[in-house]
């Protein structure tokens with residue numbers, strides 16, 4: 001693929017005086033439960049720092065106050081464990097440009113069932129869907145839920161990838177053929193976009209494999225994947241909206257995924273330079289603006 005960084009730059013919407021609030025992105029994060037409040041926060045705040053105008057979190061009742069108290073910037077809906085959770089989220093879908101399903105969702109059966117309903121409603125509306133973390137757990141149990149939906153992007157870490165691969169291909173991952181594995185997994189799921197995170201991120205739509213080996217650091221604190229999935233929620237919307245002339249006819253979700261991976265790794269690199277081993281995901285969030293600027297706006 002031609003200069004992929006340039007394609008990412010092409011899809012970034014210009015900042016102009018003519019826009020109204022919301023035009024540059026209204027993103028929904030589905031996740032956040034009793035155990036995990038950090039993951040949905042990292043995803044949602046990252047979406048805002050990348051440039052979305054509004055970021056909504058749909059989480060359980062007991063996670064909501066906690067997440068709100070991290071940040072006044074986020075809009076938090078305590079609906080995910082309510083009896084009509086799917087309907088409560090569905091009401092917001094017409095106002096959302098993309099959804100990120102899974103950061104901090106947990107594996108409670110009721111919450112997974114509600115996430116399933118939200119995925120189904122989002123598909124009907126044609127909304128780009130990023131699936132991460134426990135959302136991938138759900139897909140591993142029920143792949144047909146997302147199979148063939150071309151506007152889905154899955155962002156597995158090493159463990160999530162091998163679980164999904166074994167469920168779909170009935171074979172263990174071949175550690176000598178990472179490219180082949182990510183291609184085969186995408187194809188088995190109907191050519192949706194897969195981002196296999198790791199030392200090098202492999203991004204595939206079943207036809208191409210892009211490699212992102214942008215320099216990060218050796219610090220692997222939790223929450224970095226959440227920063228990636230939240231950023232990707234925005235970039236997927238921008239790339240999809242930009243149209244084929246801006247991406248030179250390339251799959252917009254490959255372009256978006258490459259952008260989110262390189263951005264996450266650049267944040268890691270910058271935060272590590274400042275804090276070394278004590279660096280955490282919050283330090284990376286504070287680097288998003290400068291990292292984005294360095295990679296995409298110069």
Ligand SMILES: NC(=O)C1=CN([C@@H]2O[C@H](COP(=O)(O)OP(=O)(O)OC[C@H]3O[C@@H](n4cnc5c(N)ncnc54)[C@H](O)[C@@H]3O)[C@@H](O)[C@H]2O)[C@@H](O)CC1
Nearest residue numbers: 036037038039103104105106133134157158159222223226
């Ligand atoms: N502060 C928070 O609230 C955080 C919550 N998180 C949430 O925690 C839940 C579980 O996520 P996990 O990622 O632990 O999922 P899993 O429960 O599937 O665990 C994955 C396991 O794989 C291991 N692993 C990761 N990369 C590996 C590699 N390259 N080779 C071998 N092992 C590897 C990890 O150490 C982890 O033990 C999700 O809901 C997630 O969103 C995480 O996002 C981290 C931050």
Ligand SMILES: Nc1ncnc2c1ncn2[C@@H]1O[C@H](COP(=O)(O)OP(=O)(O)OP(=O)(O)O)[C@@H](O)[C@H]1O
Nearest residue numbers: 157197198199201216222223224225226228264265
């Ligand atoms: N060995 C590595 N070297 C460099 N970067 C890496 C390495 N492993 C992962 N990354 C980067 O870290 C980011 C998050 O990937 P990781 O595998 O940690 O996700 P995760 O386990 O889902 O994280 P989280 O704790 O948020 O759930 C990605 O941008 C990926 O490129």
Ligand SMILES: [Mg+2]
Nearest residue numbers: 133157225226
């Ligand atoms: Mg993760």
